[in-house]
Amino acid sequence: MAQQKFSVQQVQAHKSEDSCWVIHNNNVYDVSSFVQDHPGGEEYILDHAGSDITDLMSDKLSHAHSEGAYEMLEEFLIGSLDTTTSATTAAATAVTSSVATKRTNAKTTTTTDDENEDEDYHKETDLIADKKSKFLDLSQPLLWQLWNSDFSKSFYLEQVHIPRHLKGSARIFGSPYLEVFTKTPWFVIPIFWLPIIAYNFNRSLESGLTADTAAYYFFSGMFIWTLAEYVIHRFLFHLDDFLPDSTFWLTAHFLLHGIHHYLPMDRLRLVMPPALAVALAVPLFKLGHSIFAAPQAYAVMSGAFLGYVLYDMTHYYLHHAKVFKIHFKEMKTYHLAHHYKNFEGGYGITSKIWDRVFNTELKL
Ligand code: HEM
Ligand code: HEM
Ligand SMILES: [Zn+2]
Ligand SMILES: [Zn+2]
Ligand SMILES: [Zn+2]
Structure with a gap:
């Protein structure tokens, strides 16, 4: 031709x-x-x-x-x-x-x-x-291919961190019924979580906290989230070095965060699907309630969940919007560097504080 x-x-x-x-x-x-x-x-x-x-x-x-x-x-x-x-x-x-x-x-x-x-x-x-x-065929459902692959951990990690672009969204499952649950438009996050946040905050008031004290614990919760954001992104999502070398763990890595590095522009695979977020929120919620007494714990958890919602919104915003000059422009460049330049640093999405504390700040 x-x-x-x-x-x-x-x-x-x-x-x-x-x-x-x-x-x-x-x-x-x-x-x-x-x-x-x-x-x-x-x-x-x-x-x-x-x-x-x-x-x-x-x-x-x-x-x-x-x-x-x-x-x-x-x-x-x-x-x-x-x-x-x-x-x-x-x-x-x-x-x-x-x-x-x-x-x-x-x-x-x-x-x-x-x-x-x-x-x-x-x-x-x-x-x-x-x-x-030799890596995944983007025209076919991805999960099944990965599950049946014999990729070594080093090959998988190298490949999954090379960003690819695809028109629209990639398929994860062959079944359309399962596929629905893997796609999460950004606005699902506030719709799902804001009522839960309001409910928890209200419970803290009902169980005896004054508005001032509740607000104090609420903001502490939001601050605690910023550390959780860093720890989850660095140590859970990029567990890379400590990841066991088996297909099961490679698949888990892929679902959690690998897919977002593999296809950073896929709008429906960026924020966390609520059905699965709940699976993580439940143990965190129990943890909160074992550290704090019930009234305080409700306030802390509502603050932490709001922190999570703001984080996921920010993450989407950085990837897909014309961002505001103050702070967000800098964070966008910073986060794009995490994707396109060095994924072993620059873990903070809403701010660089914890990257500074733990010495993983990317110098641009
Ligand atoms: C029980 C199993 C799972 C748990 C506990 C879990 C937990 C999490 C957590 C903690 C996050 C990070 C929070 C965030 O970035 O918003 C996350 C993000 C995500 N999860 Fe899951 N997840 C599970 C299964 C899945 C499955 C099966 C899929 C898709 C098929 C999936 C897709 C995603 C995506 C696309 C993200 C966003 C990644 C990012 O923010 O960079 N997860 N999940
Ligand atoms: C059609 C061809 C283009 C492609 C495929 C493309 C692709 C990309 C990709 C993949 C990135 C992520 C970062 C990176 O790869 O280093 C990026 C970032 C960027 N591109 Fe392009 N680009 C194109 C054209 C352009 C043009 C013509 C301009 C400017 C006039 C431009 C300006 C930018 C800027 C400013 C960023 C970074 C934003 C930031 O760091 O905040 N691009 N582009
Ligand atoms: Zn990684
Ligand atoms: Zn990202
Ligand atoms: Zn990452």
Whole structure:
């Protein structure tokens, strides 16, 4: 199949949210389905829709992109720039067509490595593609594949921390009935938890606390949550080093947090499904009630649960909104660095305090 050629004018016509094309290294990409998932925010790409983003994407001032970003871009390739119609030099044309030839070769898996100069670069790309394909097949239900796999722990951990992008949500279960429970839109969190929080706070008042004391324990609860957020993210979600090397534990890791690193832009796999949050809340609730007397415990737990709700909302907000300049912009960059640069640090999502205390702060 010959590669399709587009003129600069043709690309420029696609500059809306519905149809957004960009040029990168003389190749043409249709990124329409990616725009609203762009981790930096859709406005960044839309502002340059229809134009050449080669320099912008590696611009240190705006944001120098990770390797993962360029791999995502490759999935949207639709053709190359027809440089003959524009006023570019003959050299540029030569480069484009040699790249095009190479791609066609790669697609049809011919092994004629005759007149191709930039062999190494393309071998590299193919290797990456190959390595990826030996991990999970994103078009099939994921849980079953992982459960039946014989991935070693080190291979699994390496792969699951490489971010991938998918149009829409990946399938976890084959069964649509089970699948429903794995998808949690963000607004389910406050709808589910706020009544529980109100109930617990009210119980603390009913069981004899004055409003002042209840408020004091409530805010202590919220503060305790910030530590819980750090501890859960660092030691439970990223148990990585201490994770037993068995398929069962790899699957558990995947469900808890692996999937969010694997597909960070999946909107329905970001906040915690309430049915399962309850499974965790029950022991925490018992713990709270064994440390504090009942009236105080109700107030502390309502504060801690509110802390959790604010945390999960913040997490979604950082990933999917154009964030507020003060504090949140900094936290967004910080959390994206946890995803795309170094997942062994930067565990705080609502703030960096505990990263500072435990010396895991990412310096950007
Ligand atoms: C269509 C091609 C693009 C793709 C596939 C892409 C992908 C990504 C990805 C995966 C990230 C997460 C962090 C990282 O990888 O380092 C990111 C962040 C970011 N991108 Fe892009 N990007 C594209 C185009 C652009 C353009 C054209 C701009 C700017 C004009 C831009 C500005 C940003 C910024 C500012 C961030 C970081 C936000 C922050 O740290 O708070 N991106 N992009
Ligand atoms: C009894 C089993 C489970 C327990 C105790 C549990 C507990 C948790 C906890 C404590 C969190 C972190 C809180 C948060 O980030 O909001 C969480 C997050 C999450 N859980 Fe579960 N979970 C269980 C099973 C599952 C299953 C079966 C799925 C999906 C199929 C799932 C999907 C998720 C997702 C997508 C997140 C969000 C990850 C993130 O915030 O980065 N969990 N779960
Ligand atoms: Zn991890
Ligand atoms: Zn995240
Ligand atoms: Zn993480």
